[in-house]
Amino acid sequence: MAREISDNIEEYLETLYKFGSKDSYVSTTTLSKELGIAPGSVTQMLKKLEDIGYIDYIPYKGANLTEEGNKIAQKITRKHRILERFLKDVLKIKDENLHAQACEMEHALSDEAERAICHMLEHPDTCPDDHLIPACDFDFANCEDCINSHNDIEEIGIRDFHLLSISELSPGDEGEILFIRGGDASLNNALNVGLSIGTKIRIADSDDSNRYNIYLEDTLIPLSRDLANNIFLKI
Numbered sequence: 001m002a003r004e005i006s007d008n009i010e011e012y013l014e015t016l017y018k019f020g021s022k023d024s025y026v027s028t029t030t031l032s033k034e035l036g037i038a039p040g041s042v043t044q045m046l047k048k049l050e051d052i053g054y055i056d057y058i059p060y061k062g063a064n065l066t067e068e069g070n071k072i073a074q075k076i077t078r079k080h081r082i083l084e085r086f087l088k089d090v091l092k093i094k095d096e097n098l099h100a101q102a103c104e105m106e107h108a109l110s111d112e113a114e115r116a117i118c119h120m121l122e123h124p125d126t127c128p129d130d131h132l133i134p135a136c137d138f139d140f141a142n143c144e145d146c147i148n149s150h151n152d153i154e155e156i157g158i159r160d161f162h163l164l165s166i167s168e169l170s171p172g173d174e175g176e177i178l179f180i181r182g183g184d185a186s187l188n189n190a191l192n193v194g195l196s197i198g199t200k201i202r203i204a205d206s207d208d209s210n211r212y213n214i215y216l217e218d219t220l221i222p223l224s225r226d227l228a229n230n231i232f233l234k235i
Contacts, residue, residue, distance in 0.1 A: 007107045010076045011035065012045055013054060016065050017073035021168075025062035071162045074134040079114055080106040081127035081134075086117050088128045098128060112153040119147055123181055125229040135163045135179050135232045141197045142180045142187060163232035166203065166212050167225060174202035175235035182230050190231060193221050201233070 015034050020026040028046070032039045043059075050057040054069030065073055083102040087093040093101060118124075118136065123143045125133055139157035140146045149156065163179055177199045180190050190196060194216055204213035204220060212228040214221050223231075 005072060008045075009049065009054070010072065010107060012049060013065065013069055013073035014076045014080065016055065016063055017070070017077050020064055021170075025056075025058065025064045027062040030062070067161065071137065074162050075137060076106055078134040078136065079109045081131060082114065082117055082121070082124065083109065084127045084129070085121055085124050085133070089121065095128065110153075115146070115153065118143075122183070125181060125226070132165060132167060132229055135165070135181060137162070141178070143182055144184065144187070161234055163234055166201075166214065166223065166228040166231050166233065169203045169233070169235065171203050171205045173233075173235055174200065175233035176200050177231055178234050179232040180230060181232065186227070186230050189227055193223065193227075194219075195221075195231060 012031070012035070015031055016026050019030055019034070028039050028042050031037070031046075032042045035042070037045075046055065046057045046063050049055045049063070049069070053066060054072065055063045055065055057063045080102045083105050084098045087098050087101055088095070115136070115138070127133055136146075137159050138146060139159050140149070164175075169175075177190075177195060177197055180186055180195075180197065195201070199216065202215040204215050206213045206222075210225045212223045212225065214223060
């Protein structure tokens with residue numbers, strides 16, 4: 001990333017990612033409460049972030065991440081959540097200490113270390129609080145390609161756009177599958193329902209929080225939450 005980004009800016013973008021979505025704005029009040037910062041100071045920072053190009057800001061409505069802001073927010077959120085998984089599963093840190101420990105570590109975690117942790121944990125899809133771990137921004141179509149690559153971190157291509165999992169999308173959203181997280185099992189599960197890299201799908205309504213419906217052309221296909229968490233689209 002060409003621009004040096006402060007820990008403070010990353011915290012704002014991470015909070016906007018946590019409470020917002022591609023279609024919704026996060027209020028100044030929500031940011032103030034979550035970050036423990038006075039509303040006036042939050043407003044000043046939001047104007048700065050808009051000038052930089054990381055957010056769209058509307059007074060009295062709030063802020064929403066731009067494409068560039070979303071990429072940064074997704075990256076730091078991924079590091080935080082994968083660190084929580086590492087701290088809990090490997091280091092056995094108490095649940096009540098996971099968030100604070102991850103917050104202290106996330107800004108200093110290198111891409112190389114993040115990739116190594118992901119490999120060791122076998123590419124987890126959720127953190128201990130069951131929140132989705134975003135996809136990495138390495139330009140691979142699946143995790144097996146990443147594991148089998150012997151390139152140094154500096155030689156690995158980076159996507160110039162961010163991806164969203166099926167479980168993050170809303171009815172009517174449509175796009176192309178560009179990344180499937182997991183090993184051979186995830187790839188086979190996707191193939192079994194007709195999904196692969198390059199497949200174009202549309203999100204359908206669902207009345208079950210553990211099931212997601214999609215349209216593949218005119219065919220309605222139900223997906224489990226696990227599979228939906230691990231199939232990522234560019235929309």
